Amino acid sequence: MSGEGDGAMERLYAERLARYTTAMRNGRPDMVPIRPFVAEFTARHAGFTCQEVTHDYDKAFEAARRCAVDFDWDAVVSNMVYVWTGLTQAMGLRYYGVPGIDVPPDVGFQYLEPGDDGAFMRADEYDELIADPTAFLYNVWLPRVSSEVMQPGEASSYRGNLALVKGAMAMMQYFGAFGTQNARLRCESGTVSAIAGIFKAPFDILADKLRGYVGLCMDMCEQPSKVLEACEALMPHLYHVAKTTADPLQQVPIGYWMHRGCVPFVSPDQFASHYWPTVRPIIEELWRHGHQTLFYAEGDWKHHLESFRELPDQSIVYHVDQADVFDVHERLGDKFCLSGGIPNFLLAHRPASEVRDFCKKVIDVVAADGGYIMDASAIMQHDTRGENLAAMTECTREYGVYSGGTSSPPATPIVAEGSLSAHGGSATRPGQCVEWAKKAASLPVLEGDADLVEEVWNNIDSLGNVFIWQWLLSF
Amino acid sequence: MPGDQELFDAVLQADRDRVIAAVRAGVDGGTPVSSLLMDCMVPAMREIGDRFAAGELFIPEMLFAARAMQAGLDIVEPLLGDSDHGSLGRVAVGTVKGDMHDIGKNLVVMMLKGGGYRVTDLGVDCSLETYEAAVAEGSTVLCCSALLTSTMTYMKQVVGRFQKDPAVKVIVGGAPVTRAFAEDIGADGFAEHASEATRVVSACLAGSAPAR
Ligand code: B1M
Numbered sequence: 001m002s003g004e005g006d007g008a009m010e011r012l013y014a015e016r017l018a019r020y021t022t023a024m025r026n027g028r029p030d031m032v033p034i035r036p037f038v039a040e041f042t043a044r045h046a047g048f049t050c051q052e053v054t055h056d057y058d059k060a061f062e063a064a065r066r067c068a069v070d071f072d073w074d075a076v077v078s079n080m081v082y083v084w085t086g087l088t089q090a091m092g093l094r095y096y097g098v099p100g101i102d103v104p105p106d107v108g109f110q111y112l113e114p115g116d117d118g119a120f121m122r123a124d125e126y127d128e129l130i131a132d133p134t135a136f137l138y139n140v141w142l143p144r145v146s147s148e149v150m151q152p153g154e155a156s157s158y159r160g161n162l163a164l165v166k167g168a169m170a171m172m173q174y175f176g177a178f179g180t181q182n183a184r185l186r187c188e189s190g191t192v193s194a195i196a197g198i199f200k201a202p203f204d205i206l207a208d209k210l211r212g213y214v215g216l217c218m219d220m221c222e223q224p225s226k227v228l229e230a231c232e233a234l235m236p237h238l239y240h241v242a243k244t245t246a247d248p249l250q251q252v253p254i255g256y257w258m259h260r261g262c263v264p265f266v267s268p269d270q271f272a273s274h275y276w277p278t279v280r281p282i283i284e285e286l287w288r289h290g291h292q293t294l295f296y297a298e299g300d301w302k303h304h305l306e307s308f309r310e311l312p313d314q315s316i317v318y319h320v321d322q323a324d325v326f327d328v329h330e331r332l333g334d335k336f337c338l339s340g341g342i343p344n345f346l347l348a349h350r351p352a353s354e355v356r357d358f359c360k361k362v363i364d365v366v367a368a369d370g371g372y373i374m375d376a377s378a379i380m381q382h383d384t385r386g387e388n389l390a391a392m393t394e395c396t397r398e399y400g401v402y403s404g405g406t407s408s409p410p411a412t413p414i415v416a417e418g419s420l421s422a423h424g425g426s427a428t429r430p431g432q433c434v435e436w437a438k439k440a441a442s443l444p445v446l447e448g449d450a451d452l453v454e455e456v457w458n459n460i461d462s463l464g465n466v467f468i469w470q471w472l473l474s475f
Numbered sequence: 476m477p478g479d480q481e482l483f484d485a486v487l488q489a490d491r492d493r494v495i496a497a498v499r500a501g502v503d504g505g506t507p508v509s510s511l512l513m514d515c516m517v518p519a520m521r522e523i524g525d526r527f528a529a530g531e532l533f534i535p536e537m538l539f540a541a542r543a544m545q546a547g548l549d550i551v552e553p554l555l556g557d558s559d560h561g562s563l564g565r566v567a568v569g570t571v572k573g574d575m576h577d578i579g580k581n582l583v584v585m586m587l588k589g590g591g592y593r594v595t596d597l598g599v600d601c602s603l604e605t606y607e608a609a610v611a612e613g614s615t616v617l618c619c620s621a622l623l624t625s626t627m628t629y630m631k632q633v634v635g636r637f638q639k640d641p642a643v644k645v646i647v648g649g650a651p652v653t654r655a656f657a658e659d660i661g662a663d664g665f666a667e668h669a670s671e672a673t674r675v676v677s678a679c680l681a682g683s684a685p686a687r
Contacts, residue, residue: 108625
């Protein structure tokens, strides 16, 4: 590529980044940014099967880049087909159906939630989780979700040891590859990587990965205070994961996948007593550190929009799934940028003309004053039609141009340390597995630079923490 | 209400132990089992379904009510003659092929059971063969659930498979499914909510087909 070409691509990238970040701060950019969350659609577009993109992340990355080159999109997720078989096989992970192994090759990977009788955490294990979430994940949860890893106390096995080594190496390899992917998106198509970092609500973590939804419903009836204590114990750890995986430049938001914290999955009282009080402080603190959170509000959260209004202006980007995007705009549009709201049903099963009509309406009403990002309601799987995504893109470019829009770089909020960085009462600090104090007690009196020894210990120990919390949150 | 108020209240309050006790007391006291079902449990479940549809009750309460009712049904069902129960019709409910979502489908199962129907829960990932087997076993209404835009199209195949069989009705539902889609694929009915499913099934069995 020539130097001049590089310059043009870099200018395009800068333009798109400014457009995207301006809209996310609820501002009015030069035009409506487009940021489609394309998952298995990328495979379809690039001519791969679901099996290929799940088993071979290079192909998944290539498919995402192909879409970024072929469509005029401002930002994409570097790989929305985020499960890589290398990882799941290394650990013998039980909760994924993998294309070509558990499901047909042309069906997307899928998370399989066990029933309440097979939940990965039992109803009487709350105290253990609360006392030390990180230790609980290693000692109790991991051996249950993995077909290879042994329980503490069981005889170690060759396959069990291998699983941990391979799992950790696979994670390093996979995460490391994202840096190159993002750089290639930037220089090959001038596309912004849409999100950085991950957050999930304590309540959802309990429902999705520990107790199962039905189990958690029972617990909410039989031991609601234990559930609350567990949510509170998880808070500092989930905050830590979000903060340490966030964009250090504070440009793109942290992805927050919202599953079953809304009515009718919970009652309004349960939302008020358990879900929201253990989410809100985290979002506020992330914002104090300059990080926006993308509320990917799966389903319809219409009963809770007033609660979301309690958050500081601009602190979140609110993604609309099955809710009425026009209604959400009326109720939240003055405070936060919105994204999504274009029904997947339209994109998959209706003619392009209907997609255009709907997008135009959204642009006219929801995007009228800025603060809107074009996207489908839910992630787009391989049923999405290419011509419909093209219609969504072209319509946005045609009608989504603002007169007098600005592309101002986002203001950086004040940084202040809050209570969430603290222990939260659990035996192991967020970010660590074995505290330095414990290790130091087993060492002779240190000579020379003792701080250096401690620093190295803490850095390496934190990798053990990253490993287990990433399994829990990202895979 | 002619039936046993205690049983009605116990189901409504999702109190499993009280349901069991009230059913046992009813049976021991000589109340016809069909009356325990149709005059107490069915109206209670209808009330629960209506409150859910109105946004006054939520999924956890529905699950508890279902468990409570199931405990009562476990006692009542073996005692019911075919004419007491079978007359309402046999209904099969399943999530279509490729789709593993079952929270909504389970609510539909429970509302239909609570509506007094004989219900076969086909589970998730149901192929045409699964629905065919249900028909072979006597189901005349098939309820299909789908949560993914990629799997909802399978409903068209189910409808197509039974289109030429006037004795079998296929009705559809699930978050991405709309009335227009149901009409498009020629389904015999569409229900937006679990409680509506009971009404649509009843309309189908009575011979009127709301969505076709
Ligand atoms: C006559 O017959 C009838 C009549 C009425 C009927 C009926 C049948 N069926 C239902 N009804 C009606 O009655 C019920 C009560 O009134 C209603 O039922 P519903 O089923 O509509 O509603 C339920 C009561 C509550 N709704 C739900 O239970 C669905 C909730 C959400 C969060 C959801 C869940 C829970 C799950 N999921 Co899935 N999931 C999402 C959902 C997002 C959301 N919040 O809506 C959705 C549906 N999921 C999605 C996806 C993509 C996926 N999910 C998957 C997996 C899962 C979990 C396992 C984690 C879990 C399912 C657990 C379970 N046991 O069901 C995967 C697919 C698995 C598969 N093959 O099915 C996976 C592919 C993700 C992945 N890559 O792993 C999205 C679909 C996008 C699309 N393009 O369609 C999604 C909208 C989330 C999103 N925003 O991206 C009515 O519709």
